[in-house]
Amino acid sequence: xxxxxxxxxxxxxxxxxxxxxxxxxxxxxxxxxxxxxxxxxxxxxxxxxxxxxxxxxxxxxxxxxxxxxxxxxxxxxxxxxxxxxxxxxxxxxxxxxxxxxxxxxxxxxxxxxxxxxxxxxxxxxxxxxxxxxxxxxxxxxxxxxxxxxxxxxxxxxxxxxxxxxxxxxxxxxxxxxxxxxxxxxxxxxxxxxxxxxxxxxxxxxxxxxxxxxxxxxxxxxxxxxxxxxxxxxxxxxxx
Amino acid sequence: xxxxxxxxxxxxxxxxxxxxxxxxxxxxxxxxxxxxxxxxxxxxxxxxxxxxxxxxxxxxxxxxxxxxxxxxxxxxxxxxxxxxxxxxxxxxxxxxxxxxxxxxxxxxxxxxxxxxxxxxxxxxxxxxxxxxxxxxxxxxxxxxxxxxxxxxxxxxxxxxxxxxxxxxxxxxxxxxxxxxxxxxxxxxxxxxxxxxxxxxxxxxxxxxxxxxxxxxxxxxxxxxxxxxxxxxxxxxxxxxxxxxxxxxxxxxxxxxxxxxxxxxxxxxxxxxxxxxxxxxxxxxxxxxxxxxxxxxxxxxxxxxxxxxxxxxxxxxxxxxxxxxxxxxxxxxxxxxxxxxxxxxxxxxxxxxxxxxxxxxxxxxxxxxxxxxxxxxxxxxxxxxxxxxxxxxxxxxxxxxxxxxxxxxxxxxxxxxxxxxxxxxxxxxxxxxxxxxxxxxxxxxxxxxxxxxxxxxxxxxxxxxxxxxxxxxxxxxxxxxxxxxxxxxxxxxxxxxxxxxxxxxxxxxxxxxxxxxxxxxxxxxxxxxxxxxxxxxxxxxxxxxxxxxxxxxxxxxxxxxxxxxxxxxxxxxxxxxxxxxxxxxxxxxxxxxxxxxxxxxxxxxxxxxxxxxxxxxxxxxxxx
Numbered sequence: 001x002x003x004x005x006x007x008x009x010x011x012x013x014x015x016x017x018x019x020x021x022x023x024x025x026x027x028x029x030x031x032x033x034x035x036x037x038x039x040x041x042x043x044x045x046x047x048x049x050x051x052x053x054x055x056x057x058x059x060x061x062x063x064x065x066x067x068x069x070x071x072x073x074x075x076x077x078x079x080x081x082x083x084x085x086x087x088x089x090x091x092x093x094x095x096x097x098x099x100x101x102x103x104x105x106x107x108x109x110x111x112x113x114x115x116x117x118x119x120x121x122x123x124x125x126x127x128x129x130x131x132x133x134x135x136x137x138x139x140x141x142x143x144x145x146x147x148x149x150x151x152x153x154x155x156x157x158x159x160x161x162x163x164x165x166x167x168x169x170x171x172x173x174x175x176x177x178x179x180x181x182x183x184x185x186x187x188x189x190x191x192x193x194x195x196x197x198x199x200x201x202x203x204x205x206x207x208x209x210x211x212x213x214x215x216x217x218x219x220x221x222x223x224x225x226x227x228x229x230x231x232x233x234x235x236x237x238x239x
Numbered sequence: 240x241x242x243x244x245x246x247x248x249x250x251x252x253x254x255x256x257x258x259x260x261x262x263x264x265x266x267x268x269x270x271x272x273x274x275x276x277x278x279x280x281x282x283x284x285x286x287x288x289x290x291x292x293x294x295x296x297x298x299x300x301x302x303x304x305x306x307x308x309x310x311x312x313x314x315x316x317x318x319x320x321x322x323x324x325x326x327x328x329x330x331x332x333x334x335x336x337x338x339x340x341x342x343x344x345x346x347x348x349x350x351x352x353x354x355x356x357x358x359x360x361x362x363x364x365x366x367x368x369x370x371x372x373x374x375x376x377x378x379x380x381x382x383x384x385x386x387x388x389x390x391x392x393x394x395x396x397x398x399x400x401x402x403x404x405x406x407x408x409x410x411x412x413x414x415x416x417x418x419x420x421x422x423x424x425x426x427x428x429x430x431x432x433x434x435x436x437x438x439x440x441x442x443x444x445x446x447x448x449x450x451x452x453x454x455x456x457x458x459x460x461x462x463x464x465x466x467x468x469x470x471x472x473x474x475x476x477x478x479x480x481x482x483x484x485x486x487x488x489x490x491x492x493x494x495x496x497x498x499x500x501x502x503x504x505x506x507x508x509x510x511x512x513x514x515x516x517x518x519x520x521x522x523x524x525x526x527x528x529x530x531x532x533x534x535x536x537x538x539x540x541x542x543x544x545x546x547x548x549x550x551x552x553x554x555x556x557x558x559x560x561x562x563x564x565x566x567x568x569x570x571x572x573x574x575x576x577x578x579x580x581x582x583x584x585x586x587x588x589x590x591x592x593x594x595x596x597x598x599x600x601x602x603x604x605x606x607x608x609x610x611x612x613x614x615x616x617x618x619x620x621x622x623x624x625x626x627x628x629x630x631x632x633x634x635x636x637x638x639x640x641x642x643x644x645x646x647x648x649x650x651x652x653x654x655x656x657x658x659x660x661x662x663x664x665x666x667x668x669x670x671x672x673x674x675x676x677x678x679x680x681x682x683x684x685x686x687x688x689x690x691x692x693x694x695x696x697x698x699x700x701x702x703x704x705x706x707x708x709x710x711x712x713x714x715x716x717x718x719x720x721x722x723x724x725x726x727x728x729x730x731x732x733x734x735x736x737x738x739x740x741x742x743x744x745x746x747x748x749x750x751x752x753x754x755x756x757x758x759x760x761x762x763x764x765x766x767x768x769x770x771x772x773x774x775x776x777x778x779x780x781x782x783x784x785x786x787x788x789x790x791x792x793x794x795x796x797x798x799x800x801x802x803x804x805x806x807x808x809x810x811x812x813x814x815x816x817x818x819x820x821x822x823x824x825x826x827x828x829x830x831x832x833x834x835x836x837x838x839x840x841x842x843x844x845x846x847x848x849x850x851x852x853x854x855x856x857x858x859x860x861x862x
Contacts, residue, residue, distance in 0.1 A: 044611045045755050047795045057794045062611040084791050088760035122764055147753070165290035166606070166753075167297040169589070171763040173753035178290035180275050 005069035020060035020071060021049050030226040031073050032082050032111055034200055035148035036061040040157065043149055048082050083115045091122045094143035101210050102202030104218025108146060110225035134185035137207050144202045145175050151204060155195035163189045240270050240277050249284055256285050259604030263296050264587050268370065272303040298606040300354060300588030301545045308343045308350040310388045315365040317356035317507040318742040319665045319728060325364040328381050335385035349388050355590055355746055356507035357546045360665035361407045361672045369394050370548050373401045406514045407672030410688060412659045413651060414635055415675045421521040422566045424529060424641035429572060432458055459533040463637060465645030467657035471632035472501060473700055473724035481627055484617040486534040488625035496536035497626040498527050500634055501598060503544045505590035506701035507746060508726030511661040512631040514673055516550050519635055520557045524581060526634030528571065529641050531579040534627060539581040542598050545588045554583055590750035594798050595628040608754045609798040632661055652678030656717035664689045666729035683712040685727060693732045701726040702743035703803035706810035736815035737822065740807040741769040747804040758801030761792045765804065772822045782812065
């Protein structure tokens with residue numbers, strides 16, 4: 001017999017070992033997320049995927065599904081809390097969507113739209129984060145980093161290179177690259193690396209590819225991020 | 240760093256990446272910073288990417304990847320240090336040394352900055368110079384320090400009285416009053432076993448979880464359970480249950496059970512572990528050994544906070560003596576198979592490492608980020624092995640229980656809080672220091688004992704604890720009323736409780752590990768809000784914002800640091816609202832942006848300072 005738990009009143013089947021978000025996405029139910037990626041070990045840091053399990057807040061990317069759990073996700077309360085988290089991510093970095101090459105393909109922007117974020121609400125921090133244009137084929141724009149660590153995990157676990165790491169702590173936390181000079185050009189990164197492809201925002205960009213796909217025809221221009229859930233299903237099954 | 244020195248350090252730490260933090264700390268101590276060359280050498284020797292090494296080093300406040308002067312002076316910035324005038328003293332030192340706070344002098348000689356509470360609240364204000372603690376700062380001491388730095392006298396040659404740390408034990412009870420004979424608790428436990436038990440532990444490996452019915456190690460567990468011992472780190476988890484879960488956790492091949500003593504006493508206002516480790520170290524180590532016996536562990540760690548680095552030689556000495564006396568090592572006190580030893584791991588300035596899973600990450604040589612749980616440390620702790628993490632005081636209490644029995648212990652204190660609690664009393668009172676009381680003592684009784692007068696409030700259990708106002712002074716210190724890790728900071732009526740809360744909020748922002756969004760950004764937003772109020776730009780709107788942030792921090796944060804970061808603000812808003820209202824220049828909305836202030840540059844450039852060059856005047860005229 002298939003085991004199930006209840007998500008917003010709907011029975012969600014799961015296989016033992018699956019987390020709530022894995023089971024939900026496999027069943028075609030979207031839960032907002034940024035640092036979660038079906039191909040990598042859950043990190044649990046962005047907290048966007050927070051749901052209420054039997055009344056308690058918990059990150060659905062790290063919480064294992066279990067028979068009979070009562071899970072709330074798509075509620076006004078949780079979406080308001082998620083909206084605040086997205087606002088926090090916007091003000092701690094420097095995000096200028098209109099001039100960003102990732103606009104329309106950016107998960108942060110798409111999630112903000114999806115959650116109905118109308119303003120950043122908080123005062124901007126305007127941190128000083130110089131870009132790294134040293135590499136001939138890649139650009140690093142740290143202004144947009146949300147510290148999801150997907151590139152760190154991809155480089156370490158898939159590419160076997162550890163090109164990226166997180167440094168410092170607290171609000172000073174930031175991404176660094178594996179070179180004494182601190183420059184991407186001096187690492188062994190390659191454009192084909194998984195790490196280069198997983199950035200959910202516009203930090204890691206291919207040079208000379210700007211606006212190849214016009215604004216208006218990009219991933220989230222047609223369909224909101226919550227509508228892309230079946231994409232995630234395919235990925236899970238392939239991996 | 241020359242190759243020989245580095246090789247020496249690496250050898251002492253088995254060239255293991257799990258000891259990366261200790262290796263980095265030793266390089267920092269030897270060189271004053273961790274140079275790119277040192278990182279390169281480590282990268283090669285340990286086969287670890289340099290980005291990871293830099294990621295670890297930059298996480299800890301006492302490790303530096305850039306030179307920060309031959310004299311690195313950090314003023315402790317707990318609220319009690321502030322009440323003792325640390326800000327003026329720091330300004331004075333900066334003036335004398337001709338440097339700006341947070342920056343290195345141009346000649347690379349010195350830097351002066353702030354650090355979180357150093358655990359010297361009973362003898363502050365305090366500072367750390369190159370990791371050595373200096374207590375009882377006053378103007379004269381600051382003048383001397385400036386001279387010593389200018390004359391480039393090595394810190395080792397500074398006057399010894401600067402570094403003197405007093406125990407300041409003001410009231411002793413069962414624990415602090417115990418004339419503890421090293422080994423006596425182990426022997427008392429052993430004597431209490433019946434013959435079968437001794438045989439059982441002789442014939443079976445004590446590392447195996449023993450089947451039911453066999454006494455031996457189970458006796459210790461039973462005593463601790465019967466004693467109703469609860470964790471002294473503040474949360475009050477039942478010690479016996481934790482130990483039992485660890486003992487029953489399955490072991491994979493090659494795995495061991497691990498006993499960890501949490502001496503990362505970072506909660507501002509807490510300094511009891513400092514005294515326990517200074518004057519009662521045998522009791523603590525014996526408690527760890529008894530725990531090892533109960534759970535079946537062979538390896539133990541003492542995680543000592545970096546601020547207490549000065550205790551390292553003393554503690555290593557105690558461990559060496561205990562090894563000589565067969566109280567550590569193989570077949571302890573003659574019980575075959577009873578093998579246990581303890582290593583000391585020194586932290587490097589990170590409050591969050593007091594959280595048990597972050598502490599374990601740090602023990603493994605990583606950034607001190609709290610783990611996703613479950614699994615919990617009792618099944619998957621140090622290097623995925625079953626691990627118990629207990630407070631220093633908990634282990635000392637366990638030794639007392641082995642000595643006198645669980646029945647004796649459970650009858651002291653209250654029904655839900657057995658035994659005694661050591662309070663670290665500081666702030667506005669005549670006799671700051673340690674006060675050990677049976678659980679159930681009231682706040683008023685403690686205030687009476689320490690000679691506090693005109694008390695306005697007490698912060699119990701540090702910034703993450705509770706602000707107790709005068710009308711609540713009959714409340715009791717115990718798990719069923721006010722649970723505490725031990726801090727007890729007293730504020731008299733002259734103190735501004737808003738500034739107390741603001742200091743605590745700055746502390747949380749400084750110590751957030753940055754892993755999760757709500758805490759990383761939320762603690763900084765909260766700090767900005769409190770600074771906004773401090774600058775006289777607050778409005779009732781900001782209270783709503785604070786409540787909103789509190790909700791997000793409590794609901795969404797990854798660990799207790801985020802969950803409790805708003806506590807001091809919410810408590811003081813509720814109980815000391817006047818301190819906040821005094822800062823409200825407007826009862827309705829006030830923009831955070833100071834329009835007149837923004838014109839100051841224009842005034843400077845045009846050389847004007849007449850009425851029309853100010854926003855208020857021009858604004859009035861327009862109307």
